[in-house]
Amino acid sequence: MPELPEVETVRRGLVPAMVGHAIKHVEQRRPDLRFPLPENFAGRLEGRTIESLERRGKYLLAHLSDGALLLMHLGMTGSFLISQSEKARGKKISRSGKLVVPTSRGTHDHVVFHMSDGATVTYNDPRRFGFMLLVEPEERDTHPMLRQLGIEPLGEELTAAHLAAKAHGKRTDLKAFLLDQRIIAGLGNIYVCEALYRAHLLPTRGAASIATATGKPTAKAEALVTAIRDVLNDAIGAGGSSLRDYRHTDGKLGYFQHRFAVYNRAGKKCPREGCGGTIERLVQSGRSTFYCPRCQR
DNA sequence: AAAAGCCCCTGGACGC
């Protein structure tokens, strides 16, 4: 799933098709994703224009012209595909007289947005861990799904001092700390592994070890902040990672997975020049961690 | 209050 770089890539892909355009029609093909879709979902969207599309952590927030917010999360396997409607590209009729639907309809296409400019935006999600909710404008920061979110890692709030202050006194290991969306919003299993590798820090070390006894940042906290920013920016620059069913809004793949140093590379050589170590896998709080035991301390 | 498990769901990879 989509972590911050993938969600940001999706957001950028959706903007031309959705922002500034009205939602003409919504096809809702099942009553629920992870949660039930909102009451009268299509009716509350149709006729509204999407004024902007924001990302907050791993969430997407579409600001609608009536003030409402369409809150969307991709879960593990959610993706959007943009295509042109039959009308916009001209209906194709086969010799038998049947309408040929230009876009193949996947079995897990759950919601289809038909936009006023002729684009269709299809939400596909095999595991249905994703969700869509409608949120009142004043709930932008207080809705239960958003209230607890921590800082944006690409904003100015991510500093060594901030991280150290949050880590001070924590009993968890550093990996669980970074995965906690209440601390930093948007990091997931891949980019936490990659950031820890870049910062030369063991995922199993205590979170509090990036701070002094009084909660001040150490050099480790500085290295971690730099590593987090760099890995996220590199991944966004590469269009995110495409693992399994994850795709861009245009159906193309993201290429960052070719640059994973540790994620999913157990048994392979550490890519660092002259290291010669082997990437190992371990399980922390039920999830795979990949790291280089020679580079990371 | 914080931390650790369990669970939601589908599908792909792998072993037999």
Add this chain to the structure above:
DNA sequence: TGCGTCCAGGGGCTTT
């Protein structure tokens, strides 16, 4: 070819 097992980018909820 078929079946069983394990694993997967997340996160809410329940239990300790």
